[in-house]
Every structure is written in structure tokens, then in C-alpha cells.
Amino acid sequence: MGDKPPLPEKFTQPGCGEFAEVAPYYDRLMSSVPYESWVDYVEALLQRHSRQPRRVLDLACGTGRVGSELIRRGYQAFGVDLSEAMVRYCRTQTPPLPAATMDACQLALAPQSLDFIVSLYDSLNYIIEPQGLQSCFAGVWRSLTDEGIFIFDLNTELALRAGLFTQDNLRGSDPLKYSWKSYWYPDNKICRIDMWFRWEGPGGPREFEEVHYERAYSESEIKQMLAETGFSNITAYNGYTFKPPTARSDRVFYVAEK
């Protein structure tokens, strides 16, 4: 694998430089993502775990699609995300999602102020250092009420190893063209994705690139970290089902109760 690009020696700032250039095009890129069905599934998980939350945080909210859908369904929701560029688009959603720029590894929220924290679309895979993820879990724990609940999804090692992100739409007619190539680093459990984009719509043409990194965490690692934080009744589900994950799962949902 001589053409494999290197990994940075140190990931000091998780998410740094990612989701900056792509932010204005993110919702277009995700136009086929069934966010409403995802929120249906999350509500089904809440029901299964006997929770009826009111105050909700969309953690690593991106442009705010999940949080906006939660507001539409009557929840009192807001979002936080590391990328200022992504957060800017939260106010353009219908309904708009109030949101702030914040690192999930250094959550500065009022203690015991939230009933429910949700983080979807493998956002927490972007936290490369296990200590960072552990700090994130501690911040979530502090911010939840005693009856609080935390739900998030992660890409599995299988998904990151299998080259899920190696894809392009170069033969399509969309004015946003992209070509992505992913590389798997088994020793570090990290997937590097080199992303190339070309906007051919109004104001274009314009080309830009981003490099993203996601880390794979095993089910046992995550369960141990959540338990060490203090969470109980920690359950893993094969994505969008109520069944346990299998060796073929590419996305796992975790539910942790405070």
C-alpha cells in the first residue's frame, strides 16, 4: 500500500478543518438521507426505554436536520457542533434549530439541564482519541437530569474497513460533483477519507478538498467507557432495529440511561 497517505502524528483538535468548506453544500449532499425515519427510530428507542424527554440536545448537530425535526415534533431542542460553518446553517432549517459552536469533548452546559442527548450519523466516530470520547461521555452525564437518556450511533469497524466512503457521483447530473477515497489503518483503527468536490452551479465552478478521519470503537470499548462514566442499562442495537448487533452490523445505536 505504497500510495497510502500518512496519518497525522497527533490528533490534537478533533474535527479541526473538517466540515468547513463542505458546510454550504452539506444539506444538498444529504438530500437522500431519511432524517425523519431516523427520528422515528429514535422515538421508538425512547419509548422502549420508557422515557418521555422534553429538553433535548442534538450533539454534533451539523446543519441541524435532526434537531429541527425534533422541534417540529414538539421537543425543546438545541444543537452544538465543533464546526462554526455547519452551525451557521442550523438557523436556515424549518423550523430553525438554535445552536452554538462547542467541542463535544469539552461540553460546557448547565449541569442536569437536559432530559435527552442524541448524536446521529456517526458524529462521535470523529472523536479520534479515546480520552476525548470519555470526556464527551462525562460531559453528557453531567448535563443530563437523573432520569436522562443518551442515544447515539457509530459506524462499526466493518463499515470503516470495508471502504464505505470510497464513492463518487461523477457520472450524475448534480451540480455538486464529488469523489472520495478512504484508507483504513488497522493499527490505529482509523479511517482516513480524502474528499474532493467541484461545484458547477451558480457562482461556480469551484473546487475544494477536505480530509476526514473516523475512528472505529468496538461495542465492548463503548460499553466499558459508558459504564465507567456511570451510565446504566447500556444497550447496543443493530442500526434501525431492536436486535443486538452482529458481526455484519455496519451501524450500531447505543442507548445509555443515567
Ligand SMILES: C[S@@+](CC[C@H](N)C(=O)[O-])C[C@H]1O[C@@H](n2cnc3c(N)ncnc32)[C@H](O)[C@@H]1O
Ligand atoms: C457526519 S456529520 C453529522 C452531522 C449531524 N449529526 C447529522 O446527522 O447530519 C458529523 C458532525 O460531527 C461534528 N463533529 C466532529 N467532531 C466534533 C466534536 N469534537 N465536537 C462537536 N462536533 C463534532 C462535525 O463538525 C460534523 O458536523
